[in-house]
Amino acid sequence: MRLHLLVCTFLSVAVGTTMGCNKNAEPAEGGATVTAAAEDNGPITVYCGRSKSLVKGIFDDFTKATGIEVKARWGKTTATANTLLEEGANSPADLFFAQDAGALGALAAKGLLKKLPASVLDKVDAGFRDPAGQWVGISGRARVVTYNTDKLKPADLPDSLEGFTAKKWKGRIGWPPTNASFQSFITGMRVAKSDAYTEFWLKGILDNEPRVYPKNTPAVQGVAKGEVDVAFVNHYYLHRLKKEAGDKPFPAANYHPRGGGPGAMVNVAGAGILKTSKHSAAAEKLLTYLLSKPAQERFATDNFEYPLAEGIAPPEGLPALKTLKLPKLELGKLSDLESTLKLLRKATVLK
Amino acid sequence: MGASRRPSGGFALAGAAWLPALLVLLVPAWLLLRATGGDGTGLTRVTAPATLTLLVETVLLAASVVVISAVIACSTALLVARTDLPGRRIWSILLALPLAVPSYMGAFAAIAAFGPNGLLAERFGAELPEAYGPVGAALVLALLAYPYLFLPLRAALLGVDPKLEESARTLGLTPIQTLRRVTLPLVRPALIGGALMVALYVLSDFGAVALLQVDTFTSVIYTQHDAFDRSGAAALALVLVAVTGCVLLLEGRARRTWRGRLTATRSTAVSSDRLIRLGRWRWLATAWCSLVVLAAVGVPLMVTAVWASSSGATCTHCEPLGTLALNSVTVAGLTAVVCMVLALFVVRYATFGRHRRRDLPRRLLYSGFALPGIVVALAMVFMASSWVPVLYQTLPLLVVACTLRFLPQATDGLAPAMAQVRPSLEEASRTLGHGRLATFRRVTMPLIRRGWIAGGVLVFLTTIKELPATLVLRPTGFETLATELWDLSNEAFLGAAAERCILIVCLGVLPMLVLLAREVER
Numbered sequence: 001m002r003l004h005l006l007v008c009t010f011l012s013v014a015v016g017t018t019m020g021c022n023k024n025a026e027p028a029e030g031g032a033t034v035t036a037a038a039e040d041n042g043p044i045t046v047y048c049g050r051s052k053s054l055v056k057g058i059f060d061d062f063t064k065a066t067g068i069e070v071k072a073r074w075g076k077t078t079a080t081a082n083t084l085l086e087e088g089a090n091s092p093a094d095l096f097f098a099q100d101a102g103a104l105g106a107l108a109a110k111g112l113l114k115k116l117p118a119s120v121l122d123k124v125d126a127g128f129r130d131p132a133g134q135w136v137g138i139s140g141r142a143r144v145v146t147y148n149t150d151k152l153k154p155a156d157l158p159d160s161l162e163g164f165t166a167k168k169w170k171g172r173i174g175w176p177p178t179n180a181s182f183q184s185f186i187t188g189m190r191v192a193k194s195d196a197y198t199e200f201w202l203k204g205i206l207d208n209e210p211r212v213y214p215k216n217t218p219a220v221q222g223v224a225k226g227e228v229d230v231a232f233v234n235h236y237y238l239h240r241l242k243k244e245a246g247d248k249p250f251p252a253a254n255y256h257p258r259g260g261g262p263g264a265m266v267n268v269a270g271a272g273i274l275k276t277s278k279h280s281a282a283a284e285k286l287l288t289y290l291l292s293k294p295a296q297e298r299f300a301t302d303n304f305e306y307p308l309a310e311g312i313a314p315p316e317g318l319p320a321l322k323t324l325k326l327p328k329l330e331l332g333k334l335s336d337l338e339s340t341l342k343l344l345r346k347a348t349v350l351k
Numbered sequence: 352m353g354a355s356r357r358p359s360g361g362f363a364l365a366g367a368a369w370l371p372a373l374l375v376l377l378v379p380a381w382l383l384l385r386a387t388g389g390d391g392t393g394l395t396r397v398t399a400p401a402t403l404t405l406l407v408e409t410v411l412l413a414a415s416v417v418v419i420s421a422v423i424a425c426s427t428a429l430l431v432a433r434t435d436l437p438g439r440r441i442w443s444i445l446l447a448l449p450l451a452v453p454s455y456m457g458a459f460a461a462i463a464a465f466g467p468n469g470l471l472a473e474r475f476g477a478e479l480p481e482a483y484g485p486v487g488a489a490l491v492l493a494l495l496a497y498p499y500l501f502l503p504l505r506a507a508l509l510g511v512d513p514k515l516e517e518s519a520r521t522l523g524l525t526p527i528q529t530l531r532r533v534t535l536p537l538v539r540p541a542l543i544g545g546a547l548m549v550a551l552y553v554l555s556d557f558g559a560v561a562l563l564q565v566d567t568f569t570s571v572i573y574t575q576h577d578a579f580d581r582s583g584a585a586a587l588a589l590v591l592v593a594v595t596g597c598v599l600l601l602e603g604r605a606r607r608t609w610r611g612r613l614t615a616t617r618s619t620a621v622s623s624d625r626l627i628r629l630g631r632w633r634w635l636a637t638a639w640c641s642l643v644v645l646a647a648v649g650v651p652l653m654v655t656a657v658w659a660s661s662s663g664a665t666c667t668h669c670e671p672l673g674t675l676a677l678n679s680v681t682v683a684g685l686t687a688v689v690c691m692v693l694a695l696f697v698v699r700y701a702t703f704g705r706h707r708r709r710d711l712p713r714r715l716l717y718s719g720f721a722l723p724g725i726v727v728a729l730a731m732v733f734m735a736s737s738w739v740p741v742l743y744q745t746l747p748l749l750v751v752a753c754t755l756r757f758l759p760q761a762t763d764g765l766a767p768a769m770a771q772v773r774p775s776l777e778e779a780s781r782t783l784g785h786g787r788l789a790t791f792r793r794v795t796m797p798l799i800r801r802g803w804i805a806g807g808v809l810v811f812l813t814t815i816k817e818l819p820a821t822l823v824l825r826p827t828g829f830e831t832l833a834t835e836l837w838d839l840s841n842e843a844f845l846g847a848a849a850e851r852c853i854l855i856v857c858l859g860v861l862p863m864l865v866l867l868a869r870e871v872e873r
Contacts, residue, residue, distance in 0.1 A: 073828075075823065082579070085581065086732040086733040087733075087736045102579075214564065244844075341574075
């Protein structure tokens with residue numbers, strides 16, 4: 001009996017404290033713009049949802065150039081964003097570098113991010129940053145159709161993704177529906193078109209019995225192996241796998257839908273500064289550096305991503321951003337993954 | 352001096368036994384908070400039709416994995432413990448090795464090896480079906496999890512007093528009848544306990560089910576987190592806690608219904624003339640054991656070795672392998688030691704009492720083992736960052752999280768051993784003038800040592816493989832083999848990733864080899 005009482009007391013205290021703390025979890029409003037203190041030399045803690053192999057070199061270059069130490073925590077973008085949501089006002093993070101605009105949108109919606117100064121925001125086309133100025137795009141990832149070049153020529157491919165609902169694509173499509181980029185793309189379709197259109201398209205593809213992949217890399221490998229003829233993925237996986245394959249044949253290529261539409265959208269990897277940051281001026285310097293010419297060129301040459309700062313050339317062999325027929329949509333709205341998930345479940349794409 | 356006559360232990364024992372259980376209970380408390388938070392739609396997930404489908408699929412998967420594991424474990428355990436199988440001591444070690452294989456590695460290997468374009472088809476021209484789907488997932492998970500049944504079963508078989516079986520034979524029972532009516536009831540507790548661990552392993556696994564495209568509570572909880580649907584994820588995790596509760600109730604009931612009387616005889620070696628002679632069946636038996644080990648350990652190692660040897664992009668940003676291995680061993684070693692110490696209190700408290708509620712802390716701990724790693728990790732993030740920021744993102748907190756996840760493995764190893772320690776034995780020692788510590792060291796420890804260390808080894812090698820909690824809770828800049836493997840496998844660095852994967856398996860196998868080799872020598 002005594003033990004039962006003990007457990008109950010402990011639990012009620014625990015729950016009570018938890019609730020109490022949660023009330024304070026929303027960080028205090030204030031500091032609408034970041035005021036740079038020139039002598040802020042960090043060190044800064046960066047929660048990085050981007051892969052270490054992609055950006056560690058760039059952080060090292062930044063430290064060499066400015067003397068500001070970067071303490072990076074590498075992790076999955078969504079898990080990192082969830083961590084930041086749990087930390088709330090107690091976060092030790094200064095900057096969040098996310099793989100996806102959706103994660104930044106989720107943090108911005110909870111009021112965890114600071115408004116960035118115009119000097120940073122203006123480096124990037126308005127289409128690739130938060131309209132409210134709480135995060136900025138750093139590099140771009142285009143949605144593409146990766147196709148098997150042994151089986152298909154570009155002329156065989158339809159003008160837009162709608163064409164893939166035709167019967168002749170039955171059993172030939174691969175997609176990664178649990179992947180974050182894929183879900184962002186579906187959110188993009190919802191925002192650019194409508195929920196009804198998106199559901200209709202999803203059902204059309206489902207009727208063609210698409211092969212489900214856990215993420216982009218195996219989907220692109222599946223195309224090259226001939227498991228499927230086409231896959232709906234991001235553009236750069238192909239280039240990385242081709243580099244990895246070296247001299248071995250890798251019979252796959254990317255197709256940017258010539259008719260445009262949601263299938264041709266360009267999502268961004270971006271960054272924002274936490275309101276809890278004690279070194280926001282130093283964090284702002286890192287943000288500026290990420291948008292500078294040397295860093296932007298590294299995203300292009302090392303990672304095959306699109307540089308987003310104005311006036312820097314795209315990676316070799318890729319069509320320029322301006323030549324792609326981008327759908328009209330606000331990337332800030334890609335944070336509404338919740339509705340996308342509901343739709344994906346309704347269409348039985350997800351359980 | 353009432354304590355010596357009352358082995359139920361003092362207040363300190365109760366406190367030490369309840370501490371980890373209460374910490375684990377904070378996780379469901381946090382889940383309740385999250386499930387009712389947000390826009391309040393989270394709890395509607397509990398009653399949604401999709402959740403029922405998910406429940407059925409998850410339970411079916413867990414049940415089939417338990418059945419397949421039981422077939423593998425029973426057959427192989429009988430072979431190594433009761434027959435003249437050639438090289439059966441080596442087999443005892445080999446058959447335990449799958450424990451060192453991370454589930455994501457097993458699943459990756461199955462995907463790469465099978466299918467019309469898989470490595471096996473390429474090498475041997477065999478047209479094999481694909482690994483994706485519930486059947487593939489059940490087989491892969493069973494091959495990875497059966498040692499949770501094999502090890503206790505083998506120990507129990509070796510612990511059965513051979514005289515009992517002999518008497519049964521002299522009374523006219525056939526070998527099969529003896530097995531069914533004498534041996535099986537004696538090893539039933541081991542069977543039930545092992546089945547429980549296999550079931551919970553399936554419930555909490557993410558790596559294999561995600562790669563093999565099967566939905567379970569855990570994989571859907573991950574998807575919900577990815578969509579920032581925190582209340583939905585928490586609601587599903589609460590359902591998972593309830594499912595775990597049901598599994599535990601079932602297990603408890605099974606134990607009470609078929610209560611076996613485990614004899615206290617300690618591993619009287621079964622002399623070779625009592626072994627079942629396999630005769631010409633021994634080649635079939637060897638083939639069966641080979642098939643199991645080859646599929647569970649051979650294929651993953653082979654596939655990973657192929658990747659490791661493929662040149663691939665060189666990794667310029669990687670930490671030195673030595674540093675990574677040291678970090679991994681530090682976390683796993685500390686977790687194993689903490690788990691072993693806590694297990695002593697938990698099991699001691701559970702064993703020496705008359706009331707069933709003394710077993711409650713031990714049973715509550717299973718929920719930490721059954722919950723997805725990300726759930727335990729995010730709960731720790733919330734609690735540590737708001738209540739004990741000093742500990743947040745430090746090694747001790749990571750060890751606490753891993754302890755909460757894996758402590759049941761240590762208690763499971765220890766419990767059967769502790770059950771053999773008769774209070775009268777310790778009382779005799781106390782009467783003869785030995786202190787409490789001396790009694791523990793000279794009477795209790797020799798009896799429990801084997802099971803105690805075995806539990807610690809199990810915790811060690813599971814922690815080496817652990818990824819989700821380590822990724823979220825590790826100190827900033829602290830990389831382990833598993834975290835870097837995860838980072839590399841996301842990009843086109845398969846070669847470097849494969850090296851780390853093989854090192855994880857090797858580090859897990861080493862302590863197991865030492866442990867089992869010592870045991871086999873006896």
